[in-house]
Amino acid sequence: MNQQKTTDNKNSLIDLNDLFQKIIFHWPLYFLVLIVMVSGAMLYLKYKKPMYLSSAKLYLKDEKKGGGDEMDALKSLSLFNSGKNIENEIEILKSPILVEKVIAANSFNIRYYIKGTVKNEEIYNRPPLTIRVLSDSTKAGNYIFDITREKDLLKIRQVNATTDISQQLTVKPGQPFTVAKDKFVISSLTTADPANTFRIQVDSVAEYANEKIEEIGASLVNRDATIILVSYQDPVPERSANFLNALLDAYNEYSLDDKNKTAFKTINFLTVRIDSLKEELGLLEKQEENFKIQRGITDIDASSKLALDQVKEADARLSEANMQLSALDQVEKYISNPSNDYPFAPVIGNIDQTLTSMINRYEEALKEKRRLSLSLKPTSEILKNVESQINDTRKTISDYIAGYRRNAGVVQKETQRKVNQIQGKIANIPTYAKEYINIKRQQGVKEDLYLYLLKKKEEASVAYASNVVDNKVIAPAFVPDKPISPKKPIVFIGFIALGLILTSAYIYFKYFLNASVLSKKEIEQVFDLPVIAEIYQQDEGANNLSLQNRSVLVEQVFNMRTNLKFLLTGISGTPTILFTSSISGEGKTFLSVHLGNSLTMGDKKVVLLELDLRKPKLSHFFGLDHNIGVTNYIMGNKTVEEIIKKVPGTEGLYLVSSGAIPPNPIELIEGERMADLLNHLKNQFDYVIIDMSPIGIVSDAQSISNYVDCALFVVRYNFTLKSKLQPVAENLRKGFFKKMGIVFNGIEQDTFYPYYYYDHYSYTEDKQHKHTWSSLVKKIKQRIV
Structure with missing residues (x-):
């Protein structure tokens, strides 16, 4: 084990x-x-298809990374906050809304090709054909048109890449045509080659935008900078630069438009209110003029003036309180409607700084949510956290407004009480003076409100005019001259x-993973036995038993003969040598013949005993039949002399065939007649060589192990399975045979094994033709396969 x-x-x-x-x-x-x-x-x-990379640098003013205290003169007058978050701006740059806008505006989703046999050549600058989408271009897409010119007509073949269904159309240049739900028109230039077939691919803007987003890169130049390096790759170098520049322009337009919408909304509101007050003031002035003409009054007494001043002052305080409550109503209405897209700008009344700070925090949270929603899914935890902050801020503002409204209500009631007292005093003034005071009172309130709104409108106008893009493209995209891939x-x-x-x-x-044996080392790793010979495979002259032919095979057999004699040292009498193997076809019969022939040197007599009674091959090797032999002797039909045959064409080599194939070979081999046969042969010959059945299949060889002096186990190159060696090795370790050896047979010439172990010393029949072209080709082939 x-x-x-x-x-x-x-x-x-x-x-x-x-x-x-x-x-x-x-x-x-x-x-x-x-x-x-x-x-x-x-x-x-x-x-x-090569890919080209273009890049640009964009500077952003970020309050978190500096630049927040640098405000120019116009910015200091602005009513609106323009702080930015760099990380959010990077996401906006790659947002589907912005990319779709760029693609649709510049028709980047439409591509033109000249069809080729293997590869289509894309045309970007001045294509010979141009197509326009007459229907909604943002919803049209995923069309492929193959177009050829025939005189003044265009033959259009609409290709469906998924279903392989095509539609044929013939139109004139500039003539609209409809495919599915979309309408197109194609214009043709006179420079177009009629022999070419052109392909136009119209992709869906939304789907194409999702693809392009993956090819847009945006990252900070370094951790401390507010400069973004934006990159984009495309198969067409000019388009890579054009797409990137268009994207940056669209981003700047988006940023400026986002800032202007708030100011524009405020200005519109103020304009409407001012126009309304202007009309009301005009009516009051006309009313005062008519009153004076009808009464013939040019002035009123001092008491009337004093009462008028007091009531005007009280009305101003009451109006201010009402405006504050009105502003609170606007704030409450604003925060109670989550669908408001733009910030709230209070322009009436003087809201305290605490409430203003709360509103600013609420607006920043809304703006953060709006920016994040461009790149994150609604189920994102980040969006949920921002939504929670918005709800908390909204509740805080509502509670604060409720308390503020209670205090403003008290002030309003007190002011109204004072107004009522003054009006009681005015009741003692003559009727015409009383009417005049009421007219002047209304006129004064309207004038104050009118002047206040004019001031706020001017502030809003200045803020609107001062809105500029904080972003600066400090390095525009360039047209790359070398592709980034493939390198x-x-x-x-x-x-x-x-x-x-x-x-x-x-x-x-x-x-190393071959199932068959390929080297001597693999044999030695399994067997603890000597490899006494390594025999080349020889296709020509293998049956030639002439010992005068000094071929590689003859030399290797002589080498096996010499090593065998060392192995047989100490054996007295006629040596009995047995050849066996793991399976049939490994060359034991072939080696038995050539070893027996080589042992005849020196006038020795050698007999070959064909004892593979299940599948005899030895007699067939010499062109003889095996009908009379061992089985006949064992059965008593023939004598020893009658079954011994002289091998034709050799001196000193004899053969005992197997005889008729018996149904029970093992019983015959273990019988006494087999022992008698072996003793007779040992007495008549100098060597007895037995060609036995494979030991890896049957146990015939073990049955006569007592009569065998040496057992040679044959392993064939690239034929014997490694899995068969281990069971045979375990069987041989049981010690049935006195002496054992391994013969590595059938080694293919010009392969790795003989090259590294034998090419430095080899023989050939004709040294003049040692390196023929055929042999050279054969060697190279062996080294390839």
Whole structure:
């Protein structure tokens, strides 16, 4: 068990030096892959759409990062707060509303191409065809038109990319046509080549905007700055700069428009009230004039003047109290309506600073919510927190107004009581004087209110005129001259690296994860036995038993013969050698023949015993039949002399065939007649070589282990499964055989294994043709596959 664990640990390790040698051996494969990958990189660069990046710098005035105390003369007169949050402004820059506006205004969602066989070429500047959307352009989209010119007509094919359904139209240039729910018109220039087919792609503004948002980058230049670096990438360099400049212009327009709407709303309100008061004052002046003419009055007595002054003063205080209550009503109405989009600007009455501060906080919270809603979902926790702050501030203002209204009501009642007292005094004045005082009283109130509103209107007008864009584009977008992707060096490096990785992975799987045995080391990791010989695979001349032919095969068989004699040291009498394997087809019959033939050197007599009674092949190797042999002797039908055959064309080599295939080979092999046969053969020959059935399948070889001096286990290159070796190794460790050895057979020439172990010392039949073109091609092929 411990030995098995040790073997498993050895198998799990990778010899990096061995892997590196295999990589060197397969250098033609790497060279071929390198050529393929470089060609692939060139094709990728040729057909891959390049992306160009343009950038611009935008300066923002941010109260949190400085600049809040720098107010010019006009800004100091403004009634409205213009503080900004840099993080929110970055989100506004990338908001779908703003991007959709830019795309729709500049028709960035319409693209023009010249159709090609593999790749369509996009035309941005001065396209030969232009299309206009006559219906709502913001809702039209996702159309593809292929257009060809035929004389004065345009043939339009509307392509549906999802359903592959097309619609054919023929129109004149400038003639409107309708597709689905949208209406278009195409204008054609005379410079358009009639031979070309043009493609026009009209995308949905909303969908295209969502795609473009991902390609817009916005970030602070550094943590302490209020400068935003805005970038955008596009396949067309000119469009990348134009899109970015249009986006910044739209953002500045949005910022200024947001500030102007509040001032404009206030000015409109004041204008309406002033015009109304002007009419009322005109009526009062006309009424005073008619009164004086009718009564013939040019002046009134001192008491009337005094009463008039007192009542005017009381009316002014009462009017101020009423205006304060009116302003409170406006504030309460404003905060009770969450749908108000713009800030509240009190222009009537003198609201105290505490309430003004509360209103400012409420308006800032509303503005923050409006800005965040451009980029966040309604379910966002940030929006929920802002909404909670708005509700808390609204409740605080409502409670404060309720208390303020109670105090203002007390003042109003006291003032009204004083007015009533004065009016009682006026009752003693003559009737005509009383009427005159009432007229002057109304006129004075209206004049004061008129002058007050005029003043507020001037302040609002100054504020409106002073509204300027705080943002400054300090570095406009430029037209890039080089694409940011794909980068040629990175593409080539990536393709080459991928090729090297895949090729190395192929080599790793080919050798280290191969299910078959590929090296002597893999055998030694399983068996604790010597590998006495490594035999090349030879396709031509394998059946040639001439020992004068000094081929690689003959030399390797002689080497096996020499090592076998060392293994047989100490064996007395005729050595009995058994060949077996894990499965059929590993070459034990072939090796039995060639080893027996090599042992005939020195006038030795060698007999080959075909004892694979289940699937005999030895007789067939010599072109003989196996009908008479071992089974005939065991059954008593033939004598030993009758079953021994001389191998044709050889000296000293004999054969005992298997005979008829029996139904019970194991019983015959274990019988006494088999022992007698082996003893007879040992007495007549110098060597007995047994071609036995595979030990990995049946136990025939173990049955005669007592009569065998040496067992040779055959492993075939790239044929024997590694999974079969371990069970056989465990079986051999039980000690059935006296001596054992391994023969590594069928090693393919020009592969990695013989290259690193034998190419420095090899033989060939014809040294003059050692390096022919066919052999060179074969070697290179072996190093590739």
